[in-house]
Amino acid sequence: MTMTTEAPEQITTDNAAPLLPVLEIPLSVAIQSAAAMLTSASKDTVTPILTVAHFDGAELWATDRYKVARFPLPTKPAKEYDRLELGTEFFIPRAALEWVTKIVAKSLRYKVALGTMTDTGYTIRYEHDTDALTVTASVVDMNGKTERSQAFDGEWGDFPPVARLFPAEDAEPAAMTQAFDPSYMIEILNYCKKYADRGAPFQMTFYGDAGANKMSPALIEGAGASFLIQPNLILR
Numbered sequence: 001m002t003m004t005t006e007a008p009e010q011i012t013t014d015n016a017a018p019l020l021p022v023l024e025i026p027l028s029v030a031i032q033s034a035a036a037m038l039t040s041a042s043k044d045t046v047t048p049i050l051t052v053a054h055f056d057g058a059e060l061w062a063t064d065r066y067k068v069a070r071f072p073l074p075t076k077p078a079k080e081y082d083r084l085e086l087g088t089e090f091f092i093p094r095a096a097l098e099w100v101t102k103i104v105a106k107s108l109r110y111k112v113a114l115g116t117m118t119d120t121g122y123t124i125r126y127e128h129d130t131d132a133l134t135v136t137a138s139v140v141d142m143n144g145k146t147e148r149s150q151a152f153d154g155e156w157g158d159f160p161p162v163a164r165l166f167p168a169e170d171a172e173p174a175a176m177t178q179a180f181d182p183s184y185m186i187e188i189l190n191y192c193k194k195y196a197d198r199g200a201p202f203q204m205t206f207y208g209d210a211g212a213n214k215m216s217p218a219l220i221e222g223a224g225a226s227f228l229i230q231p232n233l234i235l236r
Contacts, residue, residue: 021090021128023055024140025073026082030124031104032195033071034097036225037062039187040069041094049157052091055126060092061162066184068162068228083123083144090128091159093152096137100124104139128154165228167207167219174206174216184229185220192222 025033034053042050042064054061060071077084104124121142128135133156138149192202202222220227 019057019088021130022085022087022125023073023090023092024083024085024123024125026078026084027104027122027124027139029074030100032224033060033073034100035191035195036060036069036071036223036227037092037097038094038101039191040064040067040227041097043094048155049091049159051094052155052159053094053097054089054091054159056089056163057086061159063160063162065160066230067188068165068230069188070163070166070226070228071224079121082121083140085125090126090135091155091157092126092137093135093154096126096135096150096152099137099150099152104137162228165217166226171207188220188227188229191225192220195223 037053037060039062041053041062044064045051050064052062059073060069062069073086074084075086123140125138125140125146126135127138129151132151133154134151135154136149136151139147141147189202196202200222202220205219205221207216207219217231218229220229
């Protein structure tokens with residue numbers, strides 16, 4: 001399963017407009033999903049395609065070769081007046097994710113503290129300009145008006161087929177114990193601590209052939225996201 005370097009084909013039906021490279025999700029979901037992607041998106045620009053989050057039309061994915069983050073997006077708005085738009089696939093640059101989690105969260109929290117607004121009805125919209133090869137992140141208010149936005153350089157390329165690394169729904173956990181370098185887990189655990197409901201635990205499961213003593217990836221699930229840690233990060 002690979003992405004081509006060509007722009008994704010716009011899909012149409014008889015009564016529907018073409019799906020565009022756009023994603024608009026409620027503010028809280030946008031901040032949480034961006035934070036999940038930042039745990040695993042690479043910071044090494046030598047391989048630019050690994051520095052992005054891949055929106056596949058339904059979920060967000062990120063990887064640095066050693067860790068994989070997955071965040072399923074909502075299929076309908078949480079409230080009647082929240083907007084939700086899931087377009088076709090594209091890449092969201094790391095810089096745009098950081099902008100959402102830092103600048104947007106800080107400025108909107110400040111307004112909430114002043115009592116001038118709440119985050120209800122606010123959304124984050126990502127739009128990919130396929131001609132300029134940029135991705136614009138925007139804060140959109142409850143009336144559909146763009147409050148602020150910033151454009152970021154986009155990326156093209158083949159995103160790794162990381163979805164196939166995840167265990168099937170009917171996969172049986174392995175009865176085994178493995179140790180991981182904590183430096184590769186700290187960002188994921190900090191994410192779970194920050195975004196999980198108070199007191200909600202995270203779950204860590206191993207899959208593989210325990211009888212053959214074969215190293216296997218660990219699946220961490222918590223705060224609405226899933227993370228896969230590859231076995232080459234195991235302490236030996």
